[in-house]
Amino acid sequence: xxxxxxxxxxxxxxxxxxxxxxxxxxxxxxxxxxxxxxxxxxxxxxxxxxxxxxxxxxxxxxxxxxxxxxxxxxxxxxxxxxxxxxxxxxxxxxxxxxxxxxxxxxxxxxxxxxxxxxxxxxxxxxxxxxxxxxxxxxxxxxxxxxxxxxxxxxxxxxxxxxxxxxxxxxxxxxxxxxxxxxxxxxxxxxxxxxxxxxxxxxxxxxxxxxxxxxxxxxxxxxxxxxxxxxxxxxxxxxxxxxxxxx
Numbered sequence: 041x042x043x044x045x046x047x048x049x050x051x052x053x054x055x056x057x058x059x060x061x062x063x064x065x066x067x068x069x070x071x072x073x074x075x076x077x078x079x080x081x082x083x084x085x086x087x088x089x090x091x092x093x094x095x096x097x098x099x100x101x102x103x104x105x106x107x108x109x110x111x112x113x114x115x116x117x118x119x120x121x122x123x124x125x126x127x128x129x130x131x132x133x134x135x136x137x138x139x140x141x142x143x144x145x146x147x148x149x150x151x152x153x154x155x156x157x158x159x160x161x162x163x164x165x166x167x168x169x170x171x172x173x174x175x176x177x178x179x180x181x182x183x184x185x186x187x188x189x190x191x192x193x194x195x196x197x198x199x200x201x202x203x204x205x206x207x208x209x210x211x212x213x214x215x216x217x218x219x220x221x222x223x224x225x226x227x228x229x230x231x232x233x234x235x236x237x238x239x240x241x242x243x244x245x246x247x248x249x250x251x252x253x254x255x256x257x258x259x260x261x262x263x264x265x266x267x268x269x270x271x272x273x274x275x276x277x278x279x280x281x282x283x284x285x286x
Contacts, residue, residue, distance in 0.1 A: 064185035065210065065246045066149040072251065073108035076118070076285040079178070083169070084277040090270065096126040100169050103285075104178075112156065115143040115175055124168050133169075137162050143175040151179045178282075180244045180255045183212040209245040209253060216240040232267040254283040 081100040086093065103119040117140060122133040141159025148154075153175060161172040184192045186202035193199050197218055203211040221235045244255035257280040264273045 065182050065248070065251075067147055067151055067179070067182055067251055069108060069111070069113060069147050071249065072106050072113060072147075074286070075106045075250075077104045077106070077282055078102075078285055079104065079174075079280065079282045081169070082279045086275045088271075088273045088275075094126075096124060098125075098169050099123045100171070102171070102174070109144075111146060112144050113147055115145065115178075117141045117159070117171075120171070122165065122169055122171075133165060135165055138165055138171060141171075145175055147179060150182045152181075153177070153179060180242060180252055180257070181214065183210075183214070183244070183246065186212070203243075207245075209247055211243065211245050213243045214241070216242075226267065230267050232265055234263070234265045236261065236263045238262075250284070252284070256281045 079102050083098040086095045101121045105116045105118050107114045120135045120139050122135050143158050144156040146154045158172050186192050188202050191201045198216045201213045219237045223233045226232050238261040240259045242257040245253045247253050259278045261276040
């Protein structure tokens with residue numbers, strides 16, 4: 041009996057490193073206390089209505105600091121720069137009203153955020169970039185348990201691939217596809233058919249102790265509405281790069 045126990049213990053010890061290696065990354069909000077992130081968002085928007093077309097580019101650079109109060113994360117906009125280019129003319133947006141703005145949120149182990157409060161953003165800023173909702177999907181999803189080079193699927197929309205580790209970080213890539221269609225009746229009994237399709241590709245470098253250290257997203261969205269013989273379309277190409285500074 042003692043021999044069996046010794047063998048069992050030996051097997052557990054031998055398997056332990058492998059089990060640890062297979063553990064799926066998860067968020068520990070305590071590791072985010074005191075963290076500082078730098079985010080850069082580049083958004084290219086093209087709107088089409090009939091034969092008319094208009095394009096604009098919005099570039100937002102922000103630094104966010106995080107503090108933990110109980111089970112709640114408080115995220116503060118430490119710095120913010122917002123610029124818009126339309127019709128070949130670039131302008132800097134006055135964002136003083138938003139600097140220092142705070143979100144309160146909870147964050148699940150998989151990265152799903154529940155925003156409790158968000159800062160007020162004046163219309164002249166929100167019309168360019170709706171930073172009020174920046175924290176709704178700021179954090180990347182936590183990857184599933186995968187060994188290097190392997191792929192995995194979460195639900196029908198998202199696929200994952202684990203890349204080769206480097207610099208002591210686990211690296212992952214994901215791809216997400218979504219499509220929604222709807223129809224409704226607008227004013228004057230006008231029937232409207234709308235469809236929104238999006239494609240997201242992202243990658244994340246994950247530290248087993250601190251969580252996500254750096255990530256990027258490329259989101260391509262096409263929104264189309266048809267009514268009264270007319271078609272309106274918006275094509276949005278957005279690139280997001282985030283890195284943890286401390």
